[in-house]
Amino acid sequence: MTATVASPETALQAIAAWGLPGASGIELPPESDEPGFAGRLQQTRLTGPLLAAAASGDVELSPELEADLVERQHGALLWCIQLEVRLLEVREAFDAAGGVEHLVIKGPAIAHLDALDPSVRTFADVDLLVAAHDIDRAVAVLTAMGGTLPWAERRNGFDRRFAKSVTPTLPDGVEFDLHRTPADGVFGHRIPLDRLFADPDHFEIGGVSFGALSSKHRLLHSAYHLLLGSPQPALMNLRDLAGYLANGELGPDVVVPEAELWRGGAVLAMAVDLVAERLGVKVPAWVKWRAGYRLDPDEVVMVERHRREGSSLGRAKLDVAREMSLRDRAAYLTALAWPSKAHLEDRSLRRRDALASLIGVVRPAPR
Structure with a gap:
């Protein structure tokens, strides 16, 4: 009987699922010592979880691979530090401009509030949820700092009324994604944005307190980002959502009522399916909820259309207009x-x- 050899794909999935319920052990592929494998880990931002797994004794790395991964992770963390320095500067500029109502979302918030250690969860840019009435001021602050926009506003007032986000890039290449809503299209339009600012969590960077989404809102945002952000969900985003689902304080009894207020039950259910399918992570409470949840065919059509069309002008843009x-x-x-x-x-x-x-x-x- 021939033994099964791990492929790079199955190894990456196992690394993404490490430490989560139902996860299989990590078996590295034969080519793991080649630079290409370390490069894929860096590209998928799974270097941190693999190094953490090795530190806990759950997988053994060759000295060559470990040295390569440590060097790559060191570079990624230096970039994260630069992003956080810029975040502190932007916060100071917001305050000097009279204040901008905002929350930190995605990478920095996940790293500081949800990861085993902030060094495990790297990120590439800074995402802020900005209250719609402050979008124009936030953009003005970033452009005054030298930020450039990919293109001019579609029409005056469009961004604060309809855009998902606006993304100024600072001269050093740091991107600030200023979100009006956590999701594009009809699903973002349905989110009761005031609720996101009503009960924030907080974390500190350099002694400065930043607001973030509450834990149940972080779970829902993770589900929306995973399902709607790309036709091919990133492994790190799968790991993020799986981690939230495995949190015993974030069961269906806590999260599903909020999802219903977002009219996003289908998005949540389909995201839960992706986690189970791609990572094999299954949390009993969520398995039970999913077994009893019936997907609305019309909602599924809209989700699939959104995933297929992305930000391009297509039928999904008319879905939101109808509401x-x-x-x-x-x-x-x-x-x-x-x-x-x-x-x-x-x-x-x-x-x-x-x-x-x-x-x-x-x-x-x-x-």
Whole structure:
């Protein structure tokens, strides 16, 4: 009987699931000492979990692989420190500008509040949830610090009313993703944003306290980001959600009522399915809830359409329009069909291109 040899893919999945319920042991592939494997670990941000697993005695690394991973993790953590320094500077600039209502989301918040140790969970940029009424001020602060935007606002007031996020990049390459809502499209539109700011958790960087989403909101945001953020969910994002699901204080009795307020039961259920399918992590309470939850076919269609189209102009953009007030719908569709001249120039589009694209979505060509 031939022994099964671990592949890089199965090894990465096992590393992502390390320490979580139902996870299999980590078996490194034969090529683990080659630079390509360490590079994949770095790309998927799983270097920290593998080093932590080795430190706990759950897997043995060759001296060559361990040295390579330590060097790579050292570089990643230096970048995280630079990001946190920039976060402190931006916070000071927000205060000097009269204050910007915001919470830290994703990478830094997860690292400081949920990881075994902040050094295990690296991140590539800084994400802030900014109250809609402060989006314009936040963008102005970042641009005054030298930040540049990928393109001009679609129309005046569009970002604070409809955009998922705005992303200024500082001169040193640090990106600040300023979110108006945690998700794009109809699913982001449904989230009761005021609730996210009502009961925040807190963590400290350099003696400064930062607000973050509450734990149940972090779980839901993790599910939304995992399912809706990309057609191919990242292993680190799978690990993030699996960790929340394994938290006994975040069972379905706590989280599902909040998901229902977001009208996001289907998003949560499909994200739970992804964790079980890709990582093999199954938490009994969530398995029981999922077995009794019936997916709405219409919601599934919208989720799949969102995942397929991403941020491009497609049918998913009309899904959200249908749930807006008449006034907002008119303003939103006008912005899609008739963007500002500056926006068109930044995206190398002509006026007729934007209008034709929207017409093509509303009235797709017959097959």
